[in-house]
Amino acid sequence: MDHAVSAQLFTQAKKSIPGGVNSPVRACRSVGCDPVFIRSATGATLIDVDGNRYLDFVSSWGPMIVGHAHPKVVAAINRAAAAGTSFGAPTAAEIELAEMVVAAVDSVEKVRFVNSGTEATMSAVRLARGYTGRSGVVKFDGCYHGHADSFLVKAGSGVLTLGIPGSPGVPDDIVKHTISIPYNDTAVLEKTLREGRESIACVIVEPVAGNMGCVPPRPGYLQKLRQLTSELGIVLIFDEVITGFRLAYGGAQQLYGVPADLTCFGKIIGGGLPVGAYGGRREIMDCIAPDGPVYQAGTLSGNPLAMAAGIATLRLLGQGDFYARLEAKAAGFAAGLARAAEKTGMPVQLNRVGSMMTAFFTDRPVHDFATAMAADTDRYACHYRQMLAQGIYLAPSQFEVAFVSAAQSEEELARAVEMTEWSFKKILEK
Numbered sequence: 001m002d003h004a005v006s007a008q009l010f011t012q013a014k015k016s017i018p019g020g021v022n023s024p025v026r027a028c029r030s031v032g033c034d035p036v037f038i039r040s041a042t043g044a045t046l047i048d049v050d051g052n053r054y055l056d057f058v059s060s061w062g063p064m065i066v067g068h069a070h071p072k073v074v075a076a077i078n079r080a081a082a083a084g085t086s087f088g089a090p091t092a093a094e095i096e097l098a099e100m101v102v103a104a105v106d107s108v109e110k111v112r113f114v115n116s117g118t119e120a121t122m123s124a125v126r127l128a129r130g131y132t133g134r135s136g137v138v139k140f141d142g143c144y145h146g147h148a149d150s151f152l153v154k155a156g157s158g159v160l161t162l163g164i165p166g167s168p169g170v171p172d173d174i175v176k177h178t179i180s181i182p183y184n185d186t187a188v189l190e191k192t193l194r195e196g197r198e199s200i201a202c203v204i205v206e207p208v209a210g211n212m213g214c215v216p217p218r219p220g221y222l223q224k225l226r227q228l229t230s231e232l233g234i235v236l237i238f239d240e241v242i243t244g245f246r247l248a249y250g251g252a253q254q255l256y257g258v259p260a261d262l263t264c265f266g267k268i269i270g271g272g273l274p275v276g277a278y279g280g281r282r283e284i285m286d287c288i289a290p291d292g293p294v295y296q297a298g299t300l301s302g303n304p305l306a307m308a309a310g311i312a313t314l315r316l317l318g319q320g321d322f323y324a325r326l327e328a329k330a331a332g333f334a335a336g337l338a339r340a341a342e343k344t345g346m347p348v349q350l351n352r353v354g355s356m357m358t359a360f361f362t363d364r365p366v367h368d369f370a371t372a373m374a375a376d377t378d379r380y381a382c383h384y385r386q387m388l389a390q391g392i393y394l395a396p397s398q399f400e401v402a403f404v405s406a407a408q409s410e411e412e413l414a415r416a417v418e419m420t421e422w423s424f425k426k427i428l429e430k
């Protein structure tokens with residue numbers, strides 16, 4: 001597989017863009033190679049600038065659940081573009097998407113659109129602080145909520161991948177309000193919330209963690225979180241930027257039967273365009289300007305192209321048994337990976353919820369940040385490079401999720417399983 005054009009573009013990119021990329025993990029540093037530059041994509045296939053084709057498991061980090069360039073989504077974007085790309089004034093499309101979100105997620109009575117997941121979580125925390133009059137934020141080690149100052153404490157995703165503990169540029173005065181505790185540990189959670197009840201505004205959590213690799217909540221953990229926050233008057237924020245419209249039409253909160261006070265969306269909700277949203281109980285949402293005093297705004301928020309892409313995507317997801325079919329496909333794929341591990345004797349932990357999964361290169365169960373860190377990242381890097389060379393495009397980090405999409409065929413997934421077995425074998429021969 002030749003990557004000459006990608007290599008040339010990367011050299012050029014580094015001259016005008018920091019690290020040559022607009023989001024750090026894309027630089028592929030943790031897997032020890034240079035990124036491939038993508039020219040186009042349809043369905044589950046990416047084509048790079050050298051003409052190589054890949055079966056995509058990154059899904060643009062989550063949004064492309066119906067596949068790339070889905071004809072219905074493209075048509076909706078084209079129609080919207082032809083009618084003008086931005087007005088900075090209300091449109092009917094915003095109501096349509098808002099009503100779809102409110103109908104889909106039981107705990108969401110009102111929703112505000114923004115332009116990214118980061119904006120959604122940042123705004124939800126401000127709202128929780130404004131609503132409660134308190135400043136404290138509790139988060140979990142290895143969870144990622146975008147790159148706003150308050151969240152860059154033991155965060156997941158690129159922060160974890162690149163081994164950056166906090167971040168320079170984030171003042172201690174801000175970080176001192178953030179408490180980061182281990183995920184899936186009920187005792188620490190209860191102690192932290194009870195001791196901090198006077199000062200904690202909110203708890204923000206990925207109901208299924210996806211940014212330290214896939215780490216599901218232990219049975220009863222989310223229920224305990226709900227019960228404690230309700231009892232103590234702390235706002236519970238579910239960051240469903242990945243899980244929203246992925247694990248079920250109503251998100252992780254539908255799957256686990258645990259409602260949030262505020263929910264953050266992103267990724268899928270924009271159908272591949274830059275959108276985020278936060279929503280929740282009317283009583284809390286009514287604190288946002290212009291109804292209330294908590295300020296939050298956006299020049300391009302509710303952008304017509306983004307709304308059109310989101311509406312078209314959600315329509316596809318709301319049809320028939322979309323999630324049951326995706327679950328069956330993902331379960332079959334995971335079973336194939338488990339067989340590949342067993343046949344080759346490769347020690348891996350396969351964590352999966354619905355169409356999000358991670359194969360951790362470790363022989364011990366992964367249920368939090370510390371256990372995720374036990375994974376052998378050198379093995380993952382080797383696996384990544386070998387799979388890429390065979391036309392399988394995985395996330396360039398052990399601590400990210402592989403996404404199964406509706407666009408992948410059974411044949412393509414079977415080939416990915418075959419290649420995984422081959423790759424595991426080759427790693428163990430070294």
Ligand SMILES: *Cc1c(COP(=O)(O)O)cnc(C)c1O
Binds near residue numbers: 118145239266
């Ligand atoms: C991706 C992600 C974000 C940030 O969204 P951006 O659109 O990248 O700003 C926030 N929370 C979670 C759980 C995410 O996975």
